[in-house]
Amino acid sequence: MLKRKRKVEDFGNEIQAHIALEAEELQREGLSEKEAWRRARIEFGSAQVARERFYLRSRIAGIDNLMRDVRFAFRQLGRNPGFAFTAILVLALGIAASVAIFAFVDAALIKPLPYQDPNRLVMLFESIPLGPRFHLSYPDYLDWKRDNKTFSSLEVFEPYGFMMNTPDGLRQADGARVSAGFFRTLGVKPILGRDFYDGEDMPKAPRTTLLSYSAWQKRYGGNSGVIGKPVTLDGNTYIIIGVLPRSFSFAPAEPADFWSILEPSKCRGCHGLYGVARLKPGVSFATAFADITTIAQKLARQYSDSNRDQVAYMLPLTQVIVGDIKPVLLVALIGAALLLLIASVNVASLLLVRAESRKREMAVRGALGAPRRRLIAQFVTEGLLLSLIGSALGLLLAQQGMHLLTLLIPKDMRIAMPFFVGIGLNVRVIAFAFLLAVLAGALFTFAPLGRFRFMRMHESLVEGGRTSSSALWRKFGSNLVVIELATAMVLLVGAGLLTRSLYRLLHTDIGIEPDHIAMVRVQAQPRKYSDNTTQANLVREILHRVNALPGVLSAGVTTKLPIEDADWTSGFDIIGRPDDHQHREVAVRFVTPGYMSTLKTKLDSGRYFSSDEDVSKPLVVIINQAMARQYFPEEDPVGKQICFGGDQKHPMSIVGVLSDIQEGQLDAAPRGAMYIPFFQNTNSGFVVLVRTARDDRAFLPTLTAAVQSVDPGMALYQPMTMDQKIHDAPATYLHRSTAWLVGGFAVVALLLGVVGLYGVIAYSVGQRRREIGVRMALGAQRSAVYRMIFFESGRLIAVGIAIGIVCAISAATLMRKLLFGVHAWDAATIFTVAFILALASLLASFLPARRAATVNPTEALRTE
Amino acid sequence: MPTQTNSDDRIALLQGTLDLLILRILVLGPCHGQGIARSILRQSEEVFFVDHGSLYLALQRLEDKKWISAKWGLSASNRRARFYSLTEKGREQLLQKTNEWRRLTRAMGLILGDPSTEEA
Numbered sequence: 010m011l012k013r014k015r016k017v018e019d020f021g022n023e024i025q026a027h028i029a030l031e032a033e034e035l036q037r038e039g040l041s042e043k044e045a046w047r048r049a050r051i052e053f054g055s056a057q058v059a060r061e062r063f064y065l066r067s068r069i070a071g072i073d074n075l076m077r078d079v080r081f082a083f084r085q086l087g088r089n090p091g092f093a094f095t096a097i098l099v100l101a102l103g104i105a106a107s108v109a110i111f112a113f114v115d116a117a118l119i120k121p122l123p124y125q126d127p128n129r130l131v132m133l134f135e136s137i138p139l140g141p142r143f144h145l146s147y148p149d150y151l152d153w154k155r156d157n158k159t160f161s162s163l164e165v166f167e168p169y170g171f172m173m174n175t176p177d178g179l180r181q182a183d184g185a186r187v188s189a190g191f192f193r194t195l196g197v198k199p200i201l202g203r204d205f206y207d208g209e210d211m212p213k214a215p216r217t218t219l220l221s222y223s224a225w226q227k228r229y230g231g232n233s234g235v236i237g238k239p240v241t242l243d244g245n246t247y248i249i250i251g252v253l254p255r256s257f258s259f260a261p262a263e264p265a266d267f268w269s270i271l272e273p274s275k276c277r278g279c280h281g282l283y284g285v286a287r288l289k290p291g292v293s294f295a296t297a298f299a300d301i302t303t304i305a306q307k308l309a310r311q312y313s314d315s316n317r318d319q320v321a322y323m324l325p326l327t328q329v330i331v332g333d334i335k336p337v338l339l340v341a342l343i344g345a346a347l348l349l350l351i352a353s354v355n356v357a358s359l360l361l362v363r364a365e366s367r368k369r370e371m372a373v374r375g376a377l378g379a380p381r382r383r384l385i386a387q388f389v390t391e392g393l394l395l396s397l398i399g400s401a402l403g404l405l406l407a408q409q410g411m412h413l414l415t416l417l418i419p420k421d422m423r424i425a426m427p428f429f430v431g432i433g434l435n436v437r438v439i440a441f442a443f444l445l446a447v448l449a450g451a452l453f454t455f456a457p458l459g460r461f462r463f464m465r466m467h468e469s470l471v472e473g474g475r476t477s478s479s480a481l482w483r484k485f486g487s488n489l490v491v492i493e494l495a496t497a498m499v500l501l502v503g504a505g506l507l508t509r510s511l512y513r514l515l516h517t518d519i520g521i522e523p524d525h526i527a528m529v530r531v532q533a534q535p536r537k538y539s540d541n542t543t544q545a546n547l548v549r550e551i552l553h554r555v556n557a558l559p560g561v562l563s564a565g566v567t568t569k570l571p572i573e574d575a576d577w578t579s580g581f582d583i584i585g586r587p588d589d590h591q592h593r594e595v596a597v598r599f600v601t602p603g604y605m606s607t608l609k610t611k612l613d614s615g616r617y618f619s620s621d622e623d624v625s626k627p628l629v630v631i632i633n634q635a636m637a638r639q640y641f642p643e644e645d646p647v648g649k650q651i652c653f654g655g656d657q658k659h660p661m662s663i664v665g666v667l668s669d670i671q672e673g674q675l676d677a678a679p680r681g682a683m684y685i686p687f688f689q690n691t692n693s694g695f696v697v698l699v700r701t702a703r704d705d706r707a708f709l710p711t712l713t714a715a716v717q718s719v720d721p722g723m724a725l726y727q728p729m730t731m732d733q734k735i736h737d738a739p740a741t742y743l744h745r746s747t748a749w750l751v752g753g754f755a756v757v758a759l760l761l762g763v764v765g766l767y768g769v770i771a772y773s774v775g776q777r778r779r780e781i782g783v784r785m786a787l788g789a790q791r792s793a794v795y796r797m798i799f800f801e802s803g804r805l806i807a808v809g810i811a812i813g814i815v816c817a818i819s820a821a822t823l824m825r826k827l828l829f830g831v832h833a834w835d836a837a838t839i840f841t842v843a844f845i846l847a848l849a850s851l852l853a854s855f856l857p858a859r860r861a862a863t864v865n866p867t868e869a870l871r872t873e
Numbered sequence: 874m875p876t877q878t879n880s881d882d883r884i885a886l887l888q889g890t891l892d893l894l895i896l897r898i899l900v901l902g903p904c905h906g907q908g909i910a911r912s913i914l915r916q917s918e919e920v921f922f923v924d925h926g927s928l929y930l931a932l933q934r935l936e937d938k939k940w941i942s943a944k945w946g947l948s949a950s951n952r953r954a955r956f957y958s959l960t961e962k963g964r965e966q967l968l969q970k971t972n973e974w975r976r977l978t979r980a981m982g983l984i985l986g987d988p989s990t991e992e993a
Contacts, residue, residue, distance in 0.1 A: 020929070023906060026954040027925070030907040033950050053925045 103352025104403025125196025202251030498813020
């Protein structure tokens with residue numbers, strides 16, 4: 010009901026009228042006009058005071074009451090510090106978890122990417138039978154760019170590791186190569202210098218590069234005189250023409266210090282580029298996808314040798330950048346929300362208990378004339394005060410939590426997720442926290458208020474008057490506990506499934522023994538080591554020195570490590586088999602014989618390479634089981650000959666079949682791969698691996714020094730162990746972080762749920778002391794009392810767990826993307842979790858049950 | 874002169890009784906604030922002194938509770954004044970409060986030894 014506020018002015022008029030009427034009456038009684046007015050004014054007292062009192066009544070009194078309520082609420086909390094501390098801490102933890110996770114969700118999924126109109130940007134790929142996200146070739150890019158009618162611009166880029174000449178020798182420098190209009194497509198302008206101009210990617214133009222903001226700071230100290238300076242990359246001189254904005258990052262090519270221009274290539278079969286394009290205004294994603302698909306189909310017909318089975322593939326840029334982390338974040342957010350739910354319910358039931366014990370206080374105040382409104386205001390103030398303090402503390406904790414969580418992300422992953430840089434409290438996060446505070450405040454207000462409403466005042470005044478209202482509360486309180494237990498169940502099952510997934514992931518057979526492997530990447534100067542002889546000699550010398558190191562069991566070299574992306578692929582033909590227009594493509598790795606003995610791979614059939622298999626010997630190849638299954642079904646591949654696509658002049662004999670090494674990500678399906686002797690196909694860039702008898706991590710400096718001693722001019726980078734590589738792999742990280750986060754939430758949830766149950770049972774026992782006393786006085790055994798209490802709690806636990814199982818299975822089905830090697834309805838996990846929760850809950854109800862059973866009947870009956 | 878009465882003989886109104894008095898006066902018909910004050914003074918044989926600040930606060934309170942309603946009108950002397958009148962709700966309240974008051978005074982009387990009850 011809206012109350013119309015009366016204006017002070019109107020009230021003033023009324024007073025004037027009063028005085029006038031009084032004066033008139035006094036005049037009628039015989040006073041002179043002047044005297045009558047004087048008397049009337051005096052009689053009334055000060056009109057001003059009356060006005061002030063009217064004003065105070067309507068306005069100040071409200072504020073005064075509020076202050077009194079706040080002071081009283083503080084006193085109430087202070088009188089029961091245990092309660093206040095628990096409630097605030099529980100709430101703060103719940104809010105902190107939710108807000109911290111929300112900050113990550115905000116950074117990745119809500120905050121727009123640092124480009125102009127990022128939702129209109131797409132990334133283009135060519136998909137091949139091996140998978141959808143493979144690269145374009147330069148001529149394909151030109152055709153796509155020319156023939157499409159749906160993109161306002163279409164550009165390409167490739168992540169690229171430059172070799173940079175420094176005074177200390179050759180060093181690896183992260184970079185990317187882009188076509189001229191790349192930054193204009195993104196809508197990014199350099200903060201210093203200029204962008205590439207159209208045509209700058211033509212061969213005659215001088216080589217130029219842009220710097221990332223961090224490279225400008227780190228390598229050039231933020232000096233603006235850097236524009237026009239030369240830098241030597243890959244032995245060529247590049248001119249620095251500009252610096253990119255600080256906010257700029259482009260995850261698919263990160264980390265990148267140098268953004269240089271791409272050189273055109275005529276090789277249609279050389280795939281190394283990713284496309285990025287901006288949709289024309291009004292053009293839908295589907296229309297553009299159809300357009301680019303048609304173009305790719307036309308190219309596949311036109312260039313059937315190189316483009317066979319090359320299909321266009323397109324994804325929104327946002328999805329490419331945040332797609333992997335999205336399910337993790339959503340699961341974590343839901344986990345945090347559930348935790349907050351438990352926390353709030355817990356605090357609410359604490360407040361309920363308190364409301365129960367304060368009902369007499371309320372009844373007395375009501376009887377003394379306190380308006381209902383004021384009593385309710387008291388509850389509101391206390392609820393809000395609690396949620397306000399809890400939220401403020403939660404916000405502080407959240408800020409710390411965010412930084413802690415960022416530190417837990419491995420460095421490589423952090424680079425791939427640049428949107429998490431500078432995560433913190435922003436307007437949206439604070440607004441979210443505020444929303445939570447309001448919701449919690451409302452819950453804390455209405456839970457005890459609801460209780461208060463049911464209560465009949467005079468009933469509460471009577472000591473022992475706890476009949477109907479207590480039963481009602483018991484019902485309400487126990488419903489809350491069922492919610493808590495069910496929520497805890499959901500979180501625990503989620504955590505259990507994720508942990509099992511992680512375990513399965515880390516214990517999948519990756520075809521190698523990853524322990525005690527130390528590795529370092531090497532890039533030799535391409536000019537100095539340009540042919541097979543020099544490259545082979547370099548690698549032989551490196552292996553010789555490394556093998557001589559104490560503690561080294563074996564050493565090997567490969568061009569690409571396992572558990573990375575499935576790049577470095579090639580089409581191949583089977584000699585002697587008619588061309589069936591089937592596109593065959595597998596991953597290709599060039600390895601020394603020591604590679605396989607170092608990783609302790611398993612041979613399925615045939616033999617390994619021998620150490621003298623070089624260019625002077627017949628060409629040989631080892632294929633993996635996946636390739637054998639796919640391309641040589643029901644026949645023995647050993648002895649068959651294959652060649653690279655179209656290169657019939659150089660047939661390679663298959664000498665062995667290897668058990669699959671996990672070449673792609675840990676959670677990827679096995680893919681076809683072939684291994685070719687390094688000495689038959691050398692390269693100036695490779696990875697050196699050793700198996701050591703010592704601690705692999707401690708061995709890294711020794712390894713690096715020994716390799717570097719062969720030629721100080723080589724660039725050595727990313728020394729690491731295989732265990733580290735597996736541990737830090739994106740798939741492992743995603744699974745581990747979710748398992749840890751949800752696991753952490755689940756443990757807290759378990760604790761809160763059990764404490765909540767304890768509270769309800771303990772309260773119920775406290776209320777039923779007299780009843781229990783009577784029962785025992787009438788001859789009930791202690792065991793019967795135990796049974797009674799356990800029956801009560803057992804019912805709650807059973808209902809909570811049953812609801813929890815149903816919810817948990819549906820929740821797990823929703824997150825099956827994050828599960829690996831385990832079903833959403835994994836019976837073992839659900840059973841274990843239910844057992845743990847039931848056990849913990851029964852334990853929590855044992856304490857009050859024992860207190861009930863040890864009730865002294867005479868004492869219990871006497872207390873009232 | 875009525876207003877000459879020594880103020881020591883006047884009794885400050887008990888909390889809550891002013892509301893009852895206002896309702897009682899308004900049974901007779903709509904009246905403005907000054908009229909109500911005068912009536913209370915006169916009908917209590919000038920025992921009750923009505924503090925005007927309290928009076929208007931009470932009027933405001935009763936209006937908020939919708940026991941009385943108010944509107945501006947003209948007095949007998951053709952002067953603009955705010956007239957208060959009893960609502961249906963107010964009438965019920967008056968009945969109830971009057972009964973309560975009677976019970977209270979009777980009980981007080983019994984204990985204090987009111988001459989009228991002694992006689993009875």
